Amino acid sequence: MKPTRLMLAGLGNVGRNFLQILRSQADLLRDRHGLRPIVVGVADSGGAAVDPAGLDLDALIAQKAAGRSVARMVKVGRPGMGAIDIARTVAADVLLEATPVNLQHGQPGLDIVRVALERGIHCVLANKGPLALAFQDLAARSDWDRPGLPALRFSACVGGALPTINLGRRDLAGARILKVEAIVNGTCQGILRAMEAGQDFAAAVAEMQRRGVAETDPSLDVDGWDQAVKLVIIANAVLRRPTVLSDLTVRGIRDVTADDLRKAAARGERIVLLGSATRDDPGADWRLTVEPTSLPMSHRLARMTGDEMGVVYYTDIAGVQHATSEEADAVPTAAAMLRDVISIST
Amino acid sequence: MKPTRLMLAGLGNVGRNFLQILRSQADLLRDRHGLRPIVVGVADSGGAAVDPAGLDLDALIAQKAAGRSVARMVKVGRPGMGAIDIARTVAADVLLEATPVNLQHGQPGLDIVRVALERGIHCVLANKGPLALAFQDLAARSDWDRPGLPALRFSACVGGALPTINLGRRDLAGARILKVEAIVNGTCQGILRAMEAGQDFAAAVAEMQRRGVAETDPSLDVDGWDQAVKLVIIANAVLRRPTVLSDLTVRGIRDVTADDLRKAAARGERIVLLGSATRDDPGADWRLTVEPTSLPMSHRLARMTGDEMGVVYYTDIAGVQHATSEEADAVPTAAAMLRDVISIST
Numbered sequence: 001m002k003p004t005r006l007m008l009a010g011l012g013n014v015g016r017n018f019l020q021i022l023r024s025q026a027d028l029l030r031d032r033h034g035l036r037p038i039v040v041g042v043a044d045s046g047g048a049a050v051d052p053a054g055l056d057l058d059a060l061i062a063q064k065a066a067g068r069s070v071a072r073m074v075k076v077g078r079p080g081m082g083a084i085d086i087a088r089t090v091a092a093d094v095l096l097e098a099t100p101v102n103l104q105h106g107q108p109g110l111d112i113v114r115v116a117l118e119r120g121i122h123c124v125l126a127n128k129g130p131l132a133l134a135f136q137d138l139a140a141r142s143d144w145d146r147p148g149l150p151a152l153r154f155s156a157c158v159g160g161a162l163p164t165i166n167l168g169r170r171d172l173a174g175a176r177i178l179k180v181e182a183i184v185n186g187t188c189q190g191i192l193r194a195m196e197a198g199q200d201f202a203a204a205v206a207e208m209q210r211r212g213v214a215e216t217d218p219s220l221d222v223d224g225w226d227q228a229v230k231l232v233i234i235a236n237a238v239l240r241r242p243t244v245l246s247d248l249t250v251r252g253i254r255d256v257t258a259d260d261l262r263k264a265a266a267r268g269e270r271i272v273l274l275g276s277a278t279r280d281d282p283g284a285d286w287r288l289t290v291e292p293t294s295l296p297m298s299h300r301l302a303r304m305t306g307d308e309m310g311v312v313y314y315t316d317i318a319g320v321q322h323a324t325s326e327e328a329d330a331v332p333t334a335a336a337m338l339r340d341v342i343s344i345s346t
Numbered sequence: 347m348k349p350t351r352l353m354l355a356g357l358g359n360v361g362r363n364f365l366q367i368l369r370s371q372a373d374l375l376r377d378r379h380g381l382r383p384i385v386v387g388v389a390d391s392g393g394a395a396v397d398p399a400g401l402d403l404d405a406l407i408a409q410k411a412a413g414r415s416v417a418r419m420v421k422v423g424r425p426g427m428g429a430i431d432i433a434r435t436v437a438a439d440v441l442l443e444a445t446p447v448n449l450q451h452g453q454p455g456l457d458i459v460r461v462a463l464e465r466g467i468h469c470v471l472a473n474k475g476p477l478a479l480a481f482q483d484l485a486a487r488s489d490w491d492r493p494g495l496p497a498l499r500f501s502a503c504v505g506g507a508l509p510t511i512n513l514g515r516r517d518l519a520g521a522r523i524l525k526v527e528a529i530v531n532g533t534c535q536g537i538l539r540a541m542e543a544g545q546d547f548a549a550a551v552a553e554m555q556r557r558g559v560a561e562t563d564p565s566l567d568v569d570g571w572d573q574a575v576k577l578v579i580i581a582n583a584v585l586r587r588p589t590v591l592s593d594l595t596v597r598g599i600r601d602v603t604a605d606d607l608r609k610a611a612a613r614g615e616r617i618v619l620l621g622s623a624t625r626d627d628p629g630a631d632w633r634l635t636v637e638p639t640s641l642p643m644s645h646r647l648a649r650m651t652g653d654e655m656g657v658v659y660y661t662d663i664a665g666v667q668h669a670t671s672e673e674a675d676a677v678p679t680a681a682a683m684l685r686d687v688i689s690i691s692t
Contacts, residue, residue, distance in 0.1 A: 025521075028522060032586075161664040163667070166517055170512065174367070174681055176374065318507040319677075323669040324669075331663050335664040335665075342519040342520055343516065343519065
């Protein structure tokens, strides 16, 4: 069984969880899919580690659990190299991009992905930044636009393991989408539901960080930017509308008070941070918004727990399709990356 | 654009709806997917019609709307031929199998599919019978078991447009499924919800038939067999457990009374016809059951309307994935067939 060579850029929560599921699911990958993935290169903020024969997964996991850079590992450590260097030089089949999100310039992720695609390496992203800033550019360099080019996949970018993109593109392949509604920022959902239960805002934020759900910079979540970026990705990938962040109207949950939540409950409603894509008719442009919204309890997305995310697609011939994902930590996000690796490799 | 040649066996509700969406989505298929499907053969209970250059879609739709067999169409009509004959002789890329379900011997659908696969023709099923009776046999004749063989797809067999199989296999490709719960018989869901609203059983059944949701023989729905067959398909296709109907414990909704429903509501619960796959540990066999079940209102599947179907997958690394589909008639089932045609052809 020829091994699938993976490179992993970024060893934060998602990257570390990905290494762990590579280990826990090894038998399943071999028996169910005939896959034998090996990690030939990794990079964290302190440097890189490289081994064309495949790095020792246990050693990698232990190194990160001890809080040490992979660059310090014996023999395989490369202190002078970073993620962009392994993207440029290491021979691999798939690069997994999980460096921190940056919404100003998208770096280092954007260059890492461009370099990898240029070299014919498939890319699996958990980092939303490159897609939010340069979707059409990356699409043009990948199988998104032309079948012969390397794959560009980003299941993990739109709500953890929630199969937002697959549902919208693959399952609704023959349908016209009339409207989309999404609650795909786990942090805001968790904060609002915790505030409903009596916790104060600051404590709720801290809890989401402790669980590894919040972004490195939680204001990206709280001010609605994370959800907005996901809506940008949905608009590009599912609605096939070239979209950038400035096309959206965005408002976060900073001004939502416990009193607002109480009043909504009294009305039989629930306040959520809702992302939506709507339009008055098929010929008009989409209206793309992220804002706190009071939903009637009868709405599909009004009854999710603090750990759930969901999306609703209203269509012409395929009825109304709805999906939710319940996730307590960052493991399912890593599972979504694994979904993409399997899809590319089989 | 080379046309994709389709054959359609069965022109009941689903078949007729499929013809209509081929027409309504023609532009979308061409512009979004580069597909130009033509129907080269069709068969209904009165005979067949064949045209290698592609049958006139408007004429076909009009013929069926007028209640006439396609065999009576001028020039293209073939009174002496049936579905098995077009499956044997017509040159086509994809056969769509939508003849009535038969759970005793699976005919004529089972032979039609075998003949088509033998000829290298891809098969898209809306007819559950062949899969319930002979899943492993059909899998062995198709790309399910070996990549070079023709495709076998059945999105439309497991809850209308609900992407039950795609969710379980593709989105959870790297995960272990721990438990499955499904409400995928629209007729029983509709009947129970109508009875909750005060309608009596017989009137509720008649309504589901009028809307084209109930099976040709409604006892298949009411006695739980339709849901059971869908669970057989899920067990084979998603849980990868060779399964036949006799492996399941099945009880339908015939004995559920309006009083039962009222008492459940008073307890804060809801009675549904639930299909489940559970097991005590990964090494044990699956327990597969279909039975009326009282769910707490907090359960994901307890709050669906009479037009909704849903499935829940509990997993090891991908959290809990849940999907619902709201469908008022048989059009979304046809949309699911179109999903498969697109997936095969692109």
